[in-house]
Every structure is written in C-alpha cells, then in structure tokens.
Amino acid sequence: MDPNINQLAEITDFENAKIIGKEPHEDKYREASFPKVLSWMQSKLDINGAELIDPPEPGTLEAPTALPLPPAGQKRKFEPQPGYYSFDGANYIVTSENRYYFFWNGTAWSLLDMGPLKKGDNGLNGKTIEQFKPTKPSGYAAGDQIFFNGDAIYEVNAGQTATTGESPSTNPEKFTRKIRGLNLSSMESATLEVVKDMADLVNLTFQGYLNNVGTFAASTGWKTTDFISKSDWQKIIYSGRGSTNVSARLLVAYKSDKSMLSTLVDNSSTQITDREIDLSSVPSDGFIRACFRDVYESKLILKKDGLIVDKQPMAKASEFDENNNEDGVTAFQVADYLKTNGSKGFSPWEAKEYNIGSKVSYDNSLFEAISPALPSDVPFFGSEVWKRELRGLSLSKQTFIEEIIADSVDDLLGGNISLAGDYSPTVTGWGSTDLFQKNGAQKMFYTGGASGGSSTQQVYWYKSDGSKGGSLLQGGLTKTWTDHEIDLSVVPENGSIRACSRTTVAVKIVLQKDGVTQDLYPAIKATSFDPLNTEEAVTAKQVADYVSAMPDGKHNLTNMEVVWCGHSIWALPDNITLKGNQFRIKEEVQFKADYNYCWAGYSLARQTTTDENSLLDPTRLATMPIGDIYTLDTMTNDFKRNIPIGDFKIDFIDASSNPDVTKYYGALRAFYNKIYSLNPKALVIASNATHRNNDYNSWTINTKGHTLADYTSALKNVCNYLSWKFIDQFSESGINMINLSQFTSDGLHLNNNGYLLTSPLWVSKFKLIRNLIQS
Numbered sequence: 001m002d003p004n005i006n007q008l009a010e011i012t013d014f015e016n017a018k019i020i021g022k023e024p025h026e027d028k029y030r031e032a033s034f035p036k037v038l039s040w041m042q043s044k045l046d047i048n049g050a051e052l053i054d055p056p057e058p059g060t061l062e063a064p065t066a067l068p069l070p071p072a073g074q075k076r077k078f079e080p081q082p083g084y085y086s087f088d089g090a091n092y093i094v095t096s097e098n099r100y101y102f103f104w105n106g107t108a109w110s111l112l113d114m115g116p117l118k119k120g121d122n123g124l125n126g127k128t129i130e131q132f133k134p135t136k137p138s139g140y141a142a143g144d145q146i147f148f149n150g151d152a153i154y155e156v157n158a159g160q161t162a163t164t165g166e167s168p169s170t171n172p173e174k175f176t177r178k179i180r181g182l183n184l185s186s187m188e189s190a191t192l193e194v195v196k197d198m199a200d201l202v203n204l205t206f207q208g209y210l211n212n213v214g215t216f217a218a219s220t221g222w223k224t225t226d227f228i229s230k231s232d233w234q235k236i237i238y239s240g241r242g243s244t245n246v247s248a249r250l251l252v253a254y255k256s257d258k259s260m261l262s263t264l265v266d267n268s269s270t271q272i273t274d275r276e277i278d279l280s281s282v283p284s285d286g287f288i289r290a291c292f293r294d295v296y297e298s299k300l301i302l303k304k305d306g307l308i309v310d311k312q313p314m315a316k317a318s319e320f321d322e323n324n325n326e327d328g329v330t331a332f333q334v335a336d337y338l339k340t341n342g343s344k345g346f347s348p349w350e351a352k353e354y355n356i357g358s359k360v361s362y363d364n365s366l367f368e369a370i371s372p373a374l375p376s377d378v379p380f381f382g383s384e385v386w387k388r389e390l391r392g393l394s395l396s397k398q399t400f401i402e403e404i405i406a407d408s409v410d411d412l413l414g415g416n417i418s419l420a421g422d423y424s425p426t427v428t429g430w431g432s433t434d435l436f437q438k439n440g441a442q443k444m445f446y447t448g449g450a451s452g453g454s455s456t457q458q459v460y461w462y463k464s465d466g467s468k469g470g471s472l473l474q475g476g477l478t479k480t481w482t483d484h485e486i487d488l489s490v491v492p493e494n495g496s497i498r499a500c501s502r503t504t505v506a507v508k509i510v511l512q513k514d515g516v517t518q519d520l521y522p523a524i525k526a527t528s529f530d531p532l533n534t535e536e537a538v539t540a541k542q543v544a545d546y547v548s549a550m551p552d553g554k555h556n557l558t559n560m561e562v563v564w565c566g567h568s569i570w571a572l573p574d575n576i577t578l579k580g581n582q583f584r585i586k587e588e589v590q591f592k593a594d595y596n597y598c599w600a601g602y603s604l605a606r607q608t609t610t611d612e613n614s615l616l617d618p619t620r621l622a623t624m625p626i627g628d629i630y631t632l633d634t635m636t637n638d639f640k641r642n643i644p645i646g647d648f649k650i651d652f653i654d655a656s657s658n659p660d661v662t663k664y665y666g667a668l669r670a671f672y673n674k675i676y677s678l679n680p681k682a683l684v685i686a687s688n689a690t691h692r693n694n695d696y697n698s699w700t701i702n703t704k705g706h707t708l709a710d711y712t713s714a715l716k717n718v719c720n721y722l723s724w725k726f727i728d729q730f731s732e733s734g735i736n737m738i739n740l741s742q743f744t745s746d747g748l749h750l751n752n753n754g755y756l757l758t759s760p761l762w763v764s765k766f767k768l769i770r771n772l773i774q775s
Contacts, residue, residue, distance in 0.1 A: 051076055058083020064091050067102065067109050076104035085111075090133070091147055132167060139163040148175075209248040209291040214260030216289075222248070224291040225300065226407060227258060230282045237301040238275050240292035242267035248291060251277065256285040264288070276303075323541055351375040353752075355584055356760035371734075372756035405436055405499070405509040412507065416500040417457040419475075421468040423498060432500035433509060435462065438493055441511035444486040448501025448509070450475035456500065459486060464494040472497070557770055561593045563627035565615060565671075567637045568600035569690075569750055579752055584759035589766045595625040603637040605667035613641075616661050616670050626678045629685065629769065631762070632671065633729075635711050636689035636748070638664055640696055642703045645714050652718060664711060668718050685765045686719055687727035688712040690735050690758065694748035698730075698737060725765045733757045 011017045018031040055078040059065035064084035070076040079101055080094045087109040094100050094111075101112045132146040140146060140162040145155045154168045154175040161174075168175040209222040216224055221243075230253075238251050250272070251265035264277050282288065292298040349362035354373035359366060367379040367386040379386040406412055412431025415424045423432060429451075438461075446459055456475035463469050472486050488511075491497065501507045564570050564582055573580025582594065597615065606614040615621070615634060646652075646663030659673070660666035675682050689708055691698045701707055712730060719726040729735075734757050735743045743754035750758065 053078050055080050057081075058085065058094070060084055070104045073106045074104075075106060078102055093147065134165050134167065137164060139166065209242075210250075210252050210289060212247045212249060214249060214252040214254065214263075214289070221294055222291055223294045223298075225289055227254065227287040227289055228302075230279060230284055230286045230288055232284060233302040233304050234279055235303040236264075236277050236279055236288060237299070237303065238265050238272060238277065238290060239300075240272055240290070240298035241296040242272075242291075243293055250292070251288065251290045253279075253282045254287040254289065256283065256287075258287055261286060265290075349379055351378075353756065355587070355756055355763070357588065357763055372753060401513050403439075403441070403511040403513075405511060406433055406507055409501070409503045409507050412501070412503070417460050417498060419455040419457060421457055421460045421462075421471070429503060430456075430500055431503045431507065433498055435496045435498050436511075438488060438491045438495050438497060439511070439513075440493070441488055441513045443512045444472070444488055444497070445508070445510045445512065446473060446484045446486060446499060448499070448507045449505030451502055458501065459497065459499045461488075461491045462496050462498070464492065464496075466496075469495060473499075557629075557766065558590050558592055560591055560628035561595070561626070562591050562629040562631065563595045563597050563625050564631050566598040566631065566633040567602055568598075569636075570631075570633060571596070571598035571600045572749065573755070578755075580750075580755055581759045581762055584755055585762050585766065588763045589770070595627065597624055601637065602634065603641045603643060603667075604632070604634040604671060605638055605641075605643040605664050606661050607641055607643065608662060611662075614661070614667075616667055616674075621674060624674060624678065627675075627682065628679065629683045629766075630675050632684060632686040633689075635687075635708070635715065636692055638667075639689065639702055639706065639708050639711050643667070644704045645706055645710060648714070648717050653721070664714055665718070668715070672718075672722065683769055684722070684724040685727065685762065685769075686715055686724050687761075688715060688730050690729045690733055690750070690754070691737055691740055692744075692748045693737065693740055694746055697747075725768065727761050727765060729758055729761060732761060 014034040017034050019034060019037055020029045020031050022029045051074070053070070053076050056065050056067070058081045060083070064086040067085060067087040079099070082094050085092050085094065085102075092111055103110050103112060132148045140156045142156050142158050142160055144162075148154050148168050154177050156162050157174055157176055162171060166174065168177070206216055206218075206224040206226070207220065207222065208216055208218040208224055210224060211217050236251070240250060242248050242250050244267070248267040249263045249265070250267055251263070253261040253264055255261050262281065265272065265275060279288070290300050347360060349360035349367070352375050354360070354369045354377075356369050356372060358369045358373070360369075360379060361367075362379040365379070365388050367383075367388055369385060370387045371385045373385050377383070377385040379388075409431050411433075413425065413434060414430070415427045415432050416430035417423055417432065425432070444459065448458060450456055450458060457471050457473070458475050459471070459473040461469040461472055469491065472488075472491075473484060488497075499509050570581060572578065573583065575583040582596070586594070597620075599613075599615070599620075602613050602615055604615050606616055611617070612619075643662070643664050646660065646665040648665055651660055651663050651665035652669045655666055655669050656673075659669035661670045675684070688711065692708075696702065698708055708730065712728075716726055718724065735754060740747055743751060743757060745751050
C-alpha cells in the first residue's frame with residue numbers, strides 16, 4: 001500500500017501495529033496485531049527461515065516416536081517419513097499418500113499436511129489422524145478419522161456425529177474401521193457354513209423307506225441313506241418328497257445304538273425344499289437317516305459353524321528371533337527353540353508310538369496325544385488321537401469333499417465288469433456299482449478284491465454316450481486291494497464310471513474333489529503366552545519370555561528318588577519287548593534315582609502272620625529303599641488272595657503301633673508306618689486295579705465277601721485321610737471288560753498297548769507333584 005495515499009509515514013512499530021480484516025460472514029471489520037498474523041503465516045508458509053533438522057526414525061503403532069523439544073524461541077522443521085509420532089500427549093500417523101512437515105514455532109510442534117503425493121486407496125486421503133480423545137468437547141464429525149485403542153483407524157460414518165465420549169467401542173454403528181493395526185486380538189468373526197453334501201438319489205444306498213418307528217422297509221420307488229453320524233454337525237437341510245400312501249418318516253434321528261430317537265421330518269405328499277432342521281436334540285454319538293421318493297429331486301446337506309480369519313493376519317517370522325514381538329512364529333520354530341533351551345516338552349513328530357500326553361510339532365502346529373498313538377497315527381486337526389494344542393501361522397489347508405459311492409458289499413448290484421469293459425449283471429460272487437458320474441471328482445479311492453486267475457476290470461470309465469472309455473484299475477491275481485488311489489484326470493467331465501469287486505472282501509469306493517481352503521482357527525495374535533491357548537498365534541518374544549521363566553527341566557524331579565511298590569504288572573516288564581509303567585513314566589519325567597520294590601503275585605497284606613508273599617513280609621520290608629516318592633499298586637492281588645478289608649477306624653486310624661497286616665486297612669497302616677519311618681516327608685501315589693478277567697473278574701465277590709470296588713473305597717478313604725494322590729485306573733484308563741483282550745495278555749497282565757493307557761495317569765500325578773513343589 002502506498003503510504004502517501006493518506007499522507008502518513010510508514011509503520012515502524014510492528015509489535016503494536018494493527019491490521020484490519022473481517023470474517024467471511026461479517027460486514028464490519030476487526031483488527032489483529034502484526035505478531036499474531038505473522039505467527040499464523042509462519043505456521044503455514046515457513047517464511048521465517050526455520051532451521052531444517054534431521055528427521056527422527058518413525059515409530060510403530062505400539063511405540064510411536066516422541067518428538068524432542070528444540071530450544072525455545074527458535075524455529076525448527078523436518079519432513080517426516082511415514083510412521084507413528086507423538087507430541088503434546090497425542091499420537092499421529094503419517095501416511096505415504098501425502099507430504100507432511102513437522103514445525104517447531106519456538107514453543108510447540110505442529111503437523112502440517114502439504115497435499116497429496118498420490119491418492120491412497122484406504123479412504124484416508126492423506127489426512128492427519130489424531131489419537132481418540134474421549135473428552136474432546138466438540139466430539140467428531142462425519143468423515144473424521146481417529147486412532148482408537150492402539151489397534152485401528154476409524155472414520156465417523158456419513159450423516160453421523162460422535163459426541164463427547166462416543167467411541168467405536170461404545171457406538172460401533174457410528175464408525176467404520178479403515179485400517180487395521182498389528183494388534184489382532186480383537187478379531188472380527190463371522191459364520192462359515194462347513195457343508196457336507198450327502199449327494200443325489202443316484203448315490204443313495206438302500207431301495208426302500210423308513211417306517212413310523214424308524215425301521216428301514218424295502219420298497220420300490222424309494223431311496224434311503226445309510227446311517228449318518230451326527231458328530232459335531234449342527235444343522236441339516238432336507239429337500240425331497242414323500243407319499244401319502246406310505247407311512248414313512250422322511251428324516252429320523254437315532255441313538256448311539258441306532259434305535260429310533262425322534263422324527264425330524266414327517267411324511268408329506270408335497271415337495272419339501274430346503275427345510276433346515278436343528279440337530280441339537282441329537283447326541284453327538286447318535287445318527288441320522290433320510291429317505292426320499294426316487295421320482296423327485298433330493299438333497300441332504302449337513303452344516304456347522306466356523307470362523308472367518310481376519311483379512312490382515314500377522315506377518316510370519318522368517319526365523320525365530322526372541323526379540324521379535326511383532327511377527328508370528330510357527331510351531332516348528334517354537335519346538336526348535338524349546339529343544340535348544342533344554343525343554344523336553346516338544347519334539348518333531350516321528351512315525352513311532354506315543355503315550356497319552358506326549359507333545360509333538362507337526363504341520364506347523366503343536367499336538368498332544370489324547371489316546372495312545374501308533375506309528376501310523378499322523379497328527380492332524382480333528383484327529384481322534386491327537387489334539388492340536390497350539391497353532392502357528394499359515395495353517396490354511398485344502399480340504400476335500402468326499403462322495404461315498406459304496407461303503408460295503410450291500411451297496412453293490414450283482415455282476416462284474418469283463419476285461420473288455422462290458423458289465424455282466426448275472427455273474428455270481430461279484431458285486432458292481434451302478435454307473436456314476438465323474439461330477440468334478442479328481443480322485444477315487446477303491447477298496448475291493450478280485451480273484452485268482454480272473455480277467456476283470458475292477459474300475460472302468462465310459463464316455464458321455466455310454467460307449468467304452470478305458471480301464472482305471474484292472475483285476476489281478478490278488479484277492480484284496482487296500483485304499484487304491486486312482487487319478488480321474490483321464491475321465492472327461494461328462495463321463496461315467498463303474499466299479500466291481502468280489503463280494504467276499506471289504507468294499508469301499510469314494511470320490512474326492514477339491515473343497516474349501518479354510519482352517520477353523522484364525523491366525524490372531526495372543527496378548528501373552530498361554531500354553532493352553534489353542535486359538536491365538538504367538539510371537540517369538542512371547543515364547544522366549546515363557547521359556548526363560550520356566551524352571552530348568554520342564555518335567556523334571558531330578559532332586560527326588562522314587563520307589564515303585566507293586567505286583568507283577570510292575571515287576572514283569574523287561575523294558576525291551578514289554579515296556580512297563582516305570583519305563584514310560586521315565587520317558588516323560590526325570591528322577592534322581594528310582595528303585596523297584598515289586599514282586600509278581602504279591603499282595604500288600606499278608607494272608608497269615610507267616611505269609612511271605614506280601615510286600616510287608618519282614619525280611620523284604622527290611623530292604624525297602626528310602627525314597628522321596630512311593631507308588632503303591634497291589635490291589636488286584638489283595639482282592640484275588642481274599643484279604644479281608646477290616647474297619648477304617650479300628651484297623652487304620654486307631655492301629656498306630658501294631659496294625660493287623662492280615663487286613664487290608666491294617667496293611668495300609670503298616671505301609672504308612674514304614675515309609676514315614678524312612679522319610680517323614682515322603683509323598684505317595686496309590687492306585688486301584690485295572691479291570692480283570694483272570695480267575696476272578698472285575699465284578700466277582702471273593703471269599704471274604706468283597707469286590708474290587710470295596711478295596712477301591714478303602715484305599716480312597718486312606719488317600720483322603722493322608723492326602724495321598726489317588727489314581728483311578730479302573731475307571732479312567734479306558735481298559736474295560738469289552739476291550740480287555742486288546743490291552744492284556746491274559747485278562748490281567750498288561751501288554752504294551754495297556755501300558756500306553758495306564759502310564760499317562762501316573763505321569764499326570766508326578767507332574768502335579770512337580771508343580772506343587774515349584775509353587
């Protein structure tokens with residue numbers, strides 16, 4: 001402005017001079033001082049020559065970089081790298097979409113958005129994001145973005161206003177999550193239908209229907225499924241039709257013994273389409289069966305709930321770095337780390353036998369044996385032998401949809417297939433499937449049999465017009481084929497297949513095609529290491545911290561000596577061909593030393609005061625080793641040798657100095673007196689007997705009027721009185737009167753499979769003692 005206009009001199013006192021102006025909506029003018037205007041211009045235009053400083057390294061979401069305070073009264077600036085920063089108690093994110101400057105005006109920092117470098121695809125458009133402030137007076141308007149809970153960036157939805165205190169947690173309907181952070185513990189979940197399609201009428205097994213009491217009745221014009229295990233299926237969809245002329249039940253639930261439980265769908269003359277039935281009333285060991293009129297389309301679908309993994313799972317660590325608290329680690333990496341740090345907890349799975357409780361790493365997961373594992377029992381999620389205890393990352397698997405064409409010889413028609421591919425329905429001693437469509441299948445699993453010298457095709461394919469295609473499996477001299485895998489790539493998609501087998505051998509024919517790649521557990525990040533957490537992935541640092549806090553030797557009792565007191569089940573194993581309880585316990589728990597005080601045929605009590613076949617025989621008792629832990633397992637011989645039980649109060653509690661060792665209670669008192677004379681701090685683990693069927697069985701009443709259950713009650717009274725650890729082998733080992741021959745050599749003495757069931761019960765008590773000592 002030319003100062004001569006109003007004949008005034010130029011302004012020289014800028015500290016006190018005023019500039020006039022007005023707000024856009026006003027008619028009258030206001031004034032502002034030069035210093036205030038200058039400060040505003042400096043914050044926007046950097047006109048005062050602020051000194052350029054080296055930019056600090058950007059921080060992370062969990063640890064944003066705190067900006068240092070430059071000298072007061074001086075100007076500073078720097079152009080930040082994308083990342084996380086904090087000043088004045090608030091956190092800010094700098095994205096790569098826009099250009100930013102941090103300015104220090106002499107008293108405070110500010111962050112200026114200099115405009116976009118490129119348009120981002122996350123909807124943030126380069127905006128500066130502030131940490132959510134629940135006390136912000138004005139709240140947040142539509143389009144505002146905020147950092148919330150150290151986890152994500154949220155935007156206020158169009159048409160919404162978040163007033164003071166309203167957050168994505170309290171008012172989720174007002175916000176949309178724009179970017180997910182690294183902390184994935186608050187995973188989004190949804191429902192995934194895991195569908196098992198029970199196929200079409202052409203694949204149904206039985207020609208007939210289910211009557212009003214659920215019994216299969218042969219009849220033309222109907223088709224019925226075989227029994228379908230309910231397992232963990234939650235819902236079933238039925239599409240089909242019945243007939244008013246037949247008293248049928250279209251969908252029936254059965255108990256575990258396959259007796260009828262209830263009707264799920266009654267007979268109807270009208271078409272039933274996609275009726276969804278809840279299966280909560282059907283026990284998990286129960287069954288379901290369905291029937292359909294075969295002149296109408298039908299379908300049966302099983303469903304259960306699952307989880308959808310988060311769209312932004314943690315990254316996978318390339319190697320185990322105990323300082324890495326961001327990337328997830330695999331089970332293999334965990335196992336290797338634990339091995340090198342002295343833990344015997346986990347090792348890679350090998351094709352060998354494992355006890356219940358054994359832990360292995362396999363397929364990027366940690367598994368625990370919940371049943372005795374044979375070399376052929378490969379760990380997998382859903383196994384009846386292995387339970388997945390801890391999962392790593394990258395665990396999605398390709399699953400398959402299986403369609404059972406035949407599950408037994410009852411599913412087959414008559415006849416066989418000639419070497420030339422011709423179906424001969426009248427040939428006896430053979431069974432054949434009907435023609436079935438390839439229908440997208442990629443593999444076929446065939447179990448069946450030929451016969452010596454026969455010229456047959458076991459599996460043959462045909463073109464879409466029914467003409468011959470070629471052999472998929474030719475018959476041979478072998479009478480049995482086991483799980484023969486056949487590639488179906490040679491069969492055109494509109495082609496068909498037929499298979500045949502001798503009816504004197506087992507038959508199973510299954511088609512397999514790709515299903516959904518979906519793991520049931522999400523790869524979310526655990527907030528801390530919990531060995532019982534089966535759903536969250538862990539970081540290397542969490543594992544390292546967990547392991548470093550463990551006592552040396554995870555399952556060790558290396559400062560304690562154990563004395564095994566027992567009968568033949570403890571005395572007979574040579575630990576070479578027969579690996580007994582001691583051998584299998586010491587695979588899991590380490591002791592300073594262990595001693596056998598075991599004899600075949602011996603009871604704890606004495607039949608007479610001169611009986612030598614007793615653990616309490618004075619000559620033998622004088623040799624009992626001193627130990628820190630004593631085991632006791634003699635009950636089956638006390639029962640077999642007809643030892644009277646006696647009275648708990650008279651023969652145990654009150655018989656402190658001279659107990660009657662010809663009674664079971666008295667013998668327990670004498671055993672107690674002996675071991676505590678050797679070591680007043682001794683610990684005891686005592687057990688009852690496993691089932692038996694050798695002379696006496698589990699329910700026999702001996703000559704003193706007692707059953708095994710009576711001796712168990714007596715031992716439990718003593719264990720409760722003295723705080724001894726009690727093991728219920730009779731009820732918890734899994735050995736019973738039905739399967740006794742599988743786990744014993746003679747109805748009494750355990751074989752290797754039997755010890756695989758009993759030893760984990762003992763291991764668990766030793767681990768309990770270890771934990772009590774450590775605490």
